[in-house]
Amino acid sequence: MSVNTFNKEINRRISEVAELGKYLWQKGWAERNAGNISVNIQEYMTDELREKLLPTATSVLPLDRAYPSLAGFFFLVTGTGKRMRDLALDPEHNSLMIRVTDAGDGYQMFSLGELVLNIHPTSELPTHLAIHEYLVLKGAKEKTVVHTHPNELISITQIRKFCNEEALNHLLWGMHPETMVIVPDGAGFLPYMLPGSQDIADATLKKFAFHKVIIWEKHGSFAIGRDVFEAFDLIDTLAKSAQIYFQCKSAGFEPEGLSQEKIAELKELSAKFLA
Ligand SMILES: [Zn+2]
Structure with a gap:
């Protein structure tokens, strides 16, 4: 599954995350693997795309707590240990997609590139998910969370x-x-x-x-x-x-x-x- 097999809106979000990676690096705010980004892409996830993606999911990884309001939601997230300067050039290998499980207490991962996924979400995932859950419950327009130094x-x-x-x-x-x-x-x-x-x-x-x-x-x-x-x-x-x-x-x-x-x-x- 490569970037260009997603739909136009999701591809655009992947490119925007990569572009932001460039800004953060150029600003000098992203030493080594500093910073992380997540985007709630649920509104762009069609039934067709979901059906195509689900068979490529990894096994379920547990979350420290449940996020029931995010059950079934898809997010773009930057990878742990990944560099913003690399993300800018190669989003496929420096970010990934996750889907929160139906119970809300775990997640599955999806590669943006080749099927072998050698990447995990940012270690700040609990903070990102907590913020997204709050935004979803509030019905907020904000769909992205950015952390930088x-x-x-x-x-x-x-x-x-x-x-x-x-x-x-x-x-x-x-x-x-x-x-x-x-x-x-x-x-x-x-x-x-x-x-x-x-x-x-x-x-x-x-x-x-x-x-x-x-x-x-x-x-x-x-x-x-x-x-x-x-x-x-x-x-x-x-x-x-x-x-x-x-x-x-x-x-x-x-x-x-x-x-x-x-x-x-x-x-x-x-x-x-x-x-
Ligand atoms: Zn930090």
Whole structure:
């Protein structure tokens, strides 16, 4: 089963994931195998394609907990240990498709390339599935989850005074007017936790009730979007603000930032812009 045997919409999502891999690598946010991406492709899965794919499925692998609302759902996910720079060039061997079992407590894998599958989903799969389940239950338009290691945002969380949502968002909104327009809900902030654990998945999920992008202390970001580019734009916009902050500091001065009044004025503008 090769990429071009899926339907047009799914092929497009595979290409978009690969293209995002390129952006993340070019940004310098994807050292070695850092970062992971998933896309809910259930809406593009036709009965015909499902019938064609199911005989090629691997045996069932267990999940740490059940995701009943995702039972039978198909996702594109990046592979564990795979590099974003390789994903960009060769999505078939660096990402895969999974289907959550009918009971919701396991998954089967499908190759995007040749039938021999030598790849497993990202180790952050619990966090991705928890977020997708939340989005499905909410009936949200967002279908993609992106995790990456943006240097600028990680650096900000090395500064204790910015390790809370209020101070962090005040800083990021204050560095550039567009940040409020693009990320009006601000970033959720999650204190450091062990990556890949169910605890970090649960804590991240709670944050997505209020934000579309979450910053993990000293680690990186998680964002959701209708497509991978929308998720990327949220992280990129916040990263730009952080970059401006550090450039001012490197030039030897404390950036002034925008006042509370100006930030409030932008919030109003953003509400109109997004309405
Ligand atoms: Zn990470």
